[in-house]
Amino acid sequence: MVAQNGAERFTGGRIDVTDKEEVDRIRRQRRRRATWGRIALYTIAIIAALMAAGPFIWSAITSFKVDPDLYTKANNPFIYNLPPTLEHWRFLLNDTQFLTFAWNTLWVGFFVVSITLFVGLPAAYALARLDMKWSGPLGIAIFFVYLIPPTLLFIPMTRVVGNFSLLNNTWSLVLIYPTITIPVSVWLLTGFLKGIPKDVEEQALVDGYSRLSAFVRVVIPLAFPGIVAVIVFAFTLTAHEFIYALAFISSTPEKTISIGVPTELIRGDVFFWQSLQAAVVFVALPIALVFNLLLGRFIAGFTMGAVKG
Amino acid sequence: MTPVHRADGVGTAAPEKVTRGPEPTPRPQLPKRTFADNEGVLAKLFLLPTVLGIIGLVAFPFILAIVFSFSDVTTGNPSLDFVGFRQWSTILGSRVFWTAFRNTITFTVISMALIIVIAHILANVLVRDFKGKWLVRFCVLLPWTTPVALAAVSWLWLLNSIFSPIDWVLRWFGLIEANMYYLGRPVLAMGSIIAVHVWRIVPVATVIIMAGHMAIPGEINDAAEIDGAGFWRKLREITIPLTIPISAVAVLFGAILTFADMTVVFILTRGGPTQATQVLSSWAFFKGIEGGDLAQGAAVALFLFPLLLAAAIAILRAVRRSEVM
Amino acid sequence: MAHVVEVRGLKKHFEKGDVQAVDGVDIATREGEYLVLLGPSGCGKTTLLRMIAGLEEPTEGEILIGGNVVNGLPPRARGIAMVFQSYALYPHKTVLDNITFPLKATMSDRDARREKATWAADLLGIGELLGRKPRHLSGGERQRVALARALVRDPSVFLLDEPLSNLDAKLRTSARDELKGFQERLGTTTIYVTHDQVEAMGLGDRIVVILNGKVRQIGPPQEVYSNPADTFVATFIGSPPMNLIDRGDHLLGFRPENFLPLEAMSSHGDNLLEVDVQVHRIEYLSGDRHVYATTSGLGPDDAHIIARIPATVNVAVNENGSQRFAVHEKDLRFFDGETGVVTEPRQVRT
Numbered sequence: 005m006v007a008q009n010g011a012e013r014f015t016g017g018r019i020d021v022t023d024k025e026e027v028d029r030i031r032r033q034r035r036r037r038a039t040w041g042r043i044a045l046y047t048i049a050i051i052a053a054l055m056a057a058g059p060f061i062w063s064a065i066t067s068f069k070v071d072p073d074l075y076t077k078a079n080n081p082f083i084y085n086l087p088p089t090l091e092h093w094r095f096l097l098n099d100t101q102f103l104t105f106a107w108n109t110l111w112v113g114f115f116v117v118s119i120t121l122f123v124g125l126p127a128a129y130a131l132a133r134l135d136m137k138w139s140g141p142l143g144i145a146i147f148f149v150y151l152i153p154p155t156l157l158f159i160p161m162t163r164v165v166g167n168f169s170l171l172n173n174t175w176s177l178v179l180i181y182p183t184i185t186i187p188v189s190v191w192l193l194t195g196f197l198k199g200i201p202k203d204v205e206e207q208a209l210v211d212g213y214s215r216l217s218a219f220v221r222v223v224i225p226l227a228f229p230g231i232v233a234v235i236v237f238a239f240t241l242t243a244h245e246f247i248y249a250l251a252f253i254s255s256t257p258e259k260t261i262s263i264g265v266p267t268e269l270i271r272g273d274v275f276f277w278q279s280l281q282a283a284v285v286f287v288a289l290p291i292a293l294v295f296n297l298l299l300g301r302f303i304a305g306f307t308m309g310a311v312k313g
Numbered sequence: 314m315t316p317v318h319r320a321d322g323v324g325t326a327a328p329e330k331v332t333r334g335p336e337p338t339p340r341p342q343l344p345k346r347t348f349a350d351n352e353g354v355l356a357k358l359f360l361l362p363t364v365l366g367i368i369g370l371v372a373f374p375f376i377l378a379i380v381f382s383f384s385d386v387t388t389g390n391p392s393l394d395f396v397g398f399r400q401w402s403t404i405l406g407s408r409v410f411w412t413a414f415r416n417t418i419t420f421t422v423i424s425m426a427l428i429i430v431i432a433h434i435l436a437n438v439l440v441r442d443f444k445g446k447w448l449v450r451f452c453v454l455l456p457w458t459t460p461v462a463l464a465a466v467s468w469l470w471l472l473n474s475i476f477s478p479i480d481w482v483l484r485w486f487g488l489i490e491a492n493m494y495y496l497g498r499p500v501l502a503m504g505s506i507i508a509v510h511v512w513r514i515v516p517v518a519t520v521i522i523m524a525g526h527m528a529i530p531g532e533i534n535d536a537a538e539i540d541g542a543g544f545w546r547k548l549r550e551i552t553i554p555l556t557i558p559i560s561a562v563a564v565l566f567g568a569i570l571t572f573a574d575m576t577v578v579f580i581l582t583r584g585g586p587t588q589a590t591q592v593l594s595s596w597a598f599f600k601g602i603e604g605g606d607l608a609q610g611a612a613v614a615l616f617l618f619p620l621l622l623a624a625a626i627a628i629l630r631a632v633r634r635s636e637v638m
Numbered sequence: 639m640a641h642v643v644e645v646r647g648l649k650k651h652f653e654k655g656d657v658q659a660v661d662g663v664d665i666a667t668r669e670g671e672y673l674v675l676l677g678p679s680g681c682g683k684t685t686l687l688r689m690i691a692g693l694e695e696p697t698e699g700e701i702l703i704g705g706n707v708v709n710g711l712p713p714r715a716r717g718i719a720m721v722f723q724s725y726a727l728y729p730h731k732t733v734l735d736n737i738t739f740p741l742k743a744t745m746s747d748r749d750a751r752r753e754k755a756t757w758a759a760d761l762l763g764i765g766e767l768l769g770r771k772p773r774h775l776s777g778g779e780r781q782r783v784a785l786a787r788a789l790v791r792d793p794s795v796f797l798l799d800e801p802l803s804n805l806d807a808k809l810r811t812s813a814r815d816e817l818k819g820f821q822e823r824l825g826t827t828t829i830y831v832t833h834d835q836v837e838a839m840g841l842g843d844r845i846v847v848i849l850n851g852k853v854r855q856i857g858p859p860q861e862v863y864s865n866p867a868d869t870f871v872a873t874f875i876g877s878p879p880m881n882l883i884d885r886g887d888h889l890l891g892f893r894p895e896n897f898l899p900l901e902a903m904s905s906h907g908d909n910l911l912e913v914d915v916q917v918h919r920i921e922y923l924s925g926d927r928h929v930y931a932t933t934s935g936l937g938p939d940d941a942h943i944i945a946r947i948p949a950t951v952n953v954a955v956n957e958n959g960s961q962r963f964a965v966h967e968k969d970l971r972f973f974d975g976e977t978g979v980v981t982e983p984r985q986v987r988t
Binding site for chain 1: 358360370461465621
């Protein structure tokens, strides 16, 4: 049987395997297509990598450029037309509060992620395992809270924070950011926990542990990929958050990176461009490295969470 | 039991009679039924902090926002005097408001369309094996790692009307003569905002869709191979339909991120040129915090909720309907 | 049409984990034959099947279908159809769409496709299920859909990867029967992978016993059962496994059903090997009696033996008693003490 359409291109029909010429032709064609496929793959990969990383490459280069080099329209932005300098990095790290901002972001992130896990894991467990009548609707309600974004609540929220006397205090972020991270984390974790088979837990119950004990000793270790996904996601949300921080905090030492860099390194009309780019690189690289290490686990956690959620 | 001489040399012997072992296992004490076992109590306990947090820090401010929108509260005058629908009619009559409303929706829809297509292509590429995959993955993830504000500041220079490196490259290739004024011309400014959104959200969407790809059992792809489906048919008829639920999740997340974001607009254009790129959330900020009119700001921001809710319900319903596994 | 499948010197090495999954395999099927690849998990049988299918490329060696080398050809061009262990039905498509899917590559007429799919479905008795989705089907129904999908391709070779292992035990026997009848009617060359020796014995025209990527024996079920090529085949096939007694430099083997109480042996007195055994335990299984015993009369050490006495033999056997059993010399097998390979018969009587 020859291919139905008889044309040059083999489209998946039957061929006569005993026809040697036909077989050879298909084999050649397949090799050719595989090669073109490979070329397309690499092309897309390279273009994507360049477009995604391009701005960062530019940032890294620029952070070492001297002013005359940078502020000349005709100069190639990707090479050093004049010798590079460490001046702007020095400025960033010594003469601004950048390190304070970074430190603030870190410890706020730490506390927010901890609170998220401490509050969110049990909640997710309750929704996934301890089946009560109101579990379903409550789960949906919690998720829908995620649909009330900070850009909606920031005005009344400022008043609430004021009532806690936390205005202009970094701790206000520790208090409020969980409202952003917990709903989505609960949703992810619930889905993830539903995917864990019950028998290991039940074994623990039979072996004499209470529900609470089984949860702590058995479920939490098993939920590790989901927990990693939540940690990554929650930290990202915290570090990126802008409007609450902008609305609550005005004095420099209390600021996080997200608002500190744009507001402090831009004084009126003066932009400290090179230092700004140094800040971008400083923040992006370590986070990117950590992300890449955790990506496998993150995908595992997210798949389970999203597919079953 | 016979001694089994396997080719790999493993043998078994007959079991001897086994006694209870060196020390008999102690019988456990019958535990009292404590709260740690009572599932109803545990469930409530586990959920209490979340529920309290939500009521106190989300529901309450939400209601407060609604209250604000019916009052005349400003930063100068913090007392809440009821003024009926005055704020609402002002807003609905404002030209800027309607621009912001339109922009919020168009930016989100166009961004999401681009994001989903690009993310699907990239996910397809990144699930395969090739040299340098780690590096490409690293690069593709980078936009997501920086706080939005910082990335937006970088883009401020990249789109600068005089020094833009993008323009420099385009001029170097001979494609343009003068600079493009990305942030100065209304249409280009809108395009720039969309581009930045797409640039920063594609990583997250790609990762989510990659997860969806990996969830498809390998045997189904094999079966499709054998059944005569080439690359395009496999993609159209197998991969894409089976990743619809998770693509929907990616769309939802991305839409929320774009829709509710004010940072990009705030830093790149501050809503300009002449309010052409204003969105609801940035307008609410300018009116409410910078302008001091808290009531109007709250009212503008409230428009975000019904739109998001409608989108979420539509997407989640689509997901339910396409659940197959 | 049925094609002959041949593999020559086939090897497959996986870099991940540095595994030599298939280590030099030579097999040639006959036209229309039902060939079973049998072996324990991880022996390489599935890898071998996948290479024949074209889902993996061999590291070395050639695969021939219909007399032509098909290395490098995509699966869809090889004229094969495959049924996977999980059936791999497209979960988002109806049964009808699942079956017509492979036809889309060759038939452009929608009605013709539908007609062919309906024919296949009716042949397999699932004509009523065409509108359903896989998740609403039972295991047996899913298997038939997978078969129908394979059938419509008019393949010249059927490849099946443990398609019965996901079914309940009860269903498995009837499914086995149907599968064999199905293949006999079609006459297509079939290669079937399984780890279950009962299935292999029941289905195969010939069985290929595989261990660690190498073929241990190829032959019809009777042959492989009665004359195993080495100790692995001897103990892997047959339940309970062949008794193997260590006698220093060689092993003596005989099947449990050939080892009976002396009174039950038909009188070929001169050709019997008699031995006293100490009976430990008797199990009653499906009418047969499985006798677990030890003996010291066959080798240097005490040996554990199993005898399978059929229901038709009424000789009394006492637990915890001593009794004389015997086995025909012609039923004795000898294996090399080191390699386990079968050797020439020797004298055993003491």
